[in-house]
Amino acid sequence: MDKIKFGIFGLGRGSGFYDGVAANNGEVVAVCDFDEEKLKKAKAEHEGVTTYTDFDEFINHEGLEAVFLCNYFHEHTPYAIKALEKNIHVLSECTSNISMGEGVQLVRACEKSKAYYMIAENYPFMKFNQEMRKVYRSGVLGKALFCEGEYNHPIISQKEIAHYCPTSKHWRYHIPRIYYITHSLGPLMYITGAFPKRVTAMPVFGPLNAENGGGDLYWRLPDRSAVVTILNDDDSVFRVTGWSHFGGHANTYRVCGELGQIENLRAEDGKVLLSFNAEHTPEGMERVSSYEADFEPDAKEAAEKAGHGGGDFFIVREFFNAIRENRKPIFDEYFATTMASVAILGHRSALEYGKPYDIPDFRKEEDRLLYENDFLTPCYHSDGSAPTIVNTERAEYVPTEETMKAYDEAVAAYKASVTEE
Numbered sequence: 124m125d126k127i128k129f130g131i132f133g134l135g136r137g138s139g140f141y142d143g144v145a146a147n148n149g150e151v152v153a154v155c156d157f158d159e160e161k162l163k164k165a166k167a168e169h170e171g172v173t174t175y176t177d178f179d180e181f182i183n184h185e186g187l188e189a190v191f192l193c194n195y196f197h198e199h200t201p202y203a204i205k206a207l208e209k210n211i212h213v214l215s216e217c218t219s220n221i222s223m224g225e226g227v228q229l230v231r232a233c234e235k236s237k238a239y240y241m242i243a244e245n246y247p248f249m250k251f252n253q254e255m256r257k258v259y260r261s262g263v264l265g266k267a268l269f270c271e272g273e274y275n276h277p278i279i280s281q282k283e284i285a286h287y288c289p290t291s292k293h294w295r296y297h298i299p300r301i302y303y304i305t306h307s308l309g310p311l312m313y314i315t316g317a318f319p320k321r322v323t324a325m326p327v328f329g330p331l332n333a334e335n336g337g338g339d340l341y342w343r344l345p346d347r348s349a350v351v352t353i354l355n356d357d358d359s360v361f362r363v364t365g366w367s368h369f370g371g372h373a374n375t376y377r378v379c380g381e382l383g384q385i386e387n388l389r390a391e392d393g394k395v396l397l398s399f400n401a402e403h404t405p406e407g408m409e410r411v412s413s414y415e416a417d418f419e420p421d422a423k424e425a426a427e428k429a430g431h432g433g434g435d436f437f438i439v440r441e442f443f444n445a446i447r448e449n450r451k452p453i454f455d456e457y458f459a460t461t462m463a464s465v466a467i468l469g470h471r472s473a474l475e476y477g478k479p480y481d482i483p484d485f486r487k488e489e490d491r492l493l494y495e496n497d498f499l500t501p502c503y504h505s506d507g508s509a510p511t512i513v514n515t516e517r518a519e520y521v522p523t524e525e526t527m528k529a530y531d532e533a534v535a536a537y538k539a540s541v542t543e544e
């Protein structure tokens with residue numbers, strides 16, 4: 124089996140994938156970032172890797188078969204399309220598209236290309252989510268009726284904020300929390316196979332400031348999360364959150380079926396709770412049981428070394444398997460753009476106090492036509508363009524030149540204070 128020649132675009136998150144690629148019989152042959160320091164480090168640590176600052180040169184690297192897009196959250200689509208046009212397979216970090224129009228462009232490019240596209244949604248592959256899928260698909264729970272997914276990842280330390288959001292024009296400063304929806308929604312779609320059809324959302328309001336846990340550096344937007352209700356194509360309902368900022372980091376999921384339910388336990392890494400009503404307890408099973416989920420034996424060692432509870436290993440494995448087996452990956456362009464539509468239209472719903480929005484089916488041309496010219500974005504883009512949709516419904520918190528300048532000054536002051544120490 125030949126090694127897949129792989130390139131990584133963006134060396135923040137992207138710099139953690141060399142081992143996962145090697146473990147799946149791939150080879151990182153090229154990397155690209157416009158940060159020369161990151162390239163120097165890559166060259167020093169990984170013999171033989173070619174470095175680029177320009178994406179167009181990078182995808183022309185001889186023999187390059189597949190790329191991992193780990194650049195800015197809101198700028199994946201144009202690069203995915205460029206790679207697909209050259210029949211280079213694309214693994215893309217979330218989100219697949221920052222606007223509805225980009226979602227349409229992406230599915231059209233995928234359909235024209237000979238290469239495959241996969242969204243690198245890793246949370247479904249955490250061991251408890253893989254176990255929930257196995258149990259759900261065994262049929263003991265009956266059909267899914269109601270499911271919950273919560274992604275609560277507060278970033279609080281001043282060091283982390285200065286690192287992850289270095290300027291007031293960075294995407295992390297501007298994205299509504301609901302835009303980061305894949306880690307709560309993706310696992311539920313993976314477990315049950317349900318696809319969202321309609322969304323309504325409410326923001327969870329709670330502005331940070333210097334006194335309530337924000338410190339000098341804090342996100343300007345007041346939303347701590349968004350609570351998103353989704354009606355699916357199988358009539359089940361999901362309740363999920365966007366990227367949340369509550370006390371007590373946790374990622375939790377729950378699948379309630381007609382006959383029983385399964386969930387992972389907060390603060391109990393890897394443990395699941397499976398329960399039935401007495402009448403529906405399958406023969407040989409306990410009515411209520413909790414147990415440790417585990418990885419399949421042949422993947423265990425590599426998964427345990429990988430980031431995000433093993434998820435980072437499995438996304439590369441699934442992507443490479445799809446390329447080798449000449450099939451679409453499990454999280455293809457329709458899976459990806461459906462999640463993005465939930466985020467984008469969910470945000471519009473939250474701006475309108477919960478007005479429901481239908482989720483388009485981008486397999487259908489008539490649904491694409493509804494959105495092909497809709498490029499509203501909440502972010503500043505690298506070409507200098509400014510947001511075209513507000514990122515919070517509380518007008519007094521919409522970032523202004525003044526608040527952005529204050530943030531930049533606070534980051535500079537923080538960095539200077541650290542250098543002085």
Ligand SMILES: NC(=O)c1ccc[n+]([C@@H]2O[C@H](COP(=O)([O-])OP(=O)(O)OC[C@H]3O[C@@H](n4cnc5c(N)ncnc54)[C@H](O)[C@@H]3O)[C@@H](O)[C@H]2O)c1
Nearest residue numbers: 133134135136155156157158193194195196216217218431
């Ligand atoms: N799935 C997960 O668990 C997970 C975890 C962290 C981040 N992410 C995702 O990964 C992506 C990257 O995250 P990050 O934290 O590294 O983001 P970041 O904004 O901190 O870093 C992006 C990197 O890409 C480089 N870059 C951006 N545009 C470029 C261009 N046009 N040419 C060359 N280099 C360019 C930047 O210099 C930087 O090194 C995001 O989409 C994020 O949502 C996913």
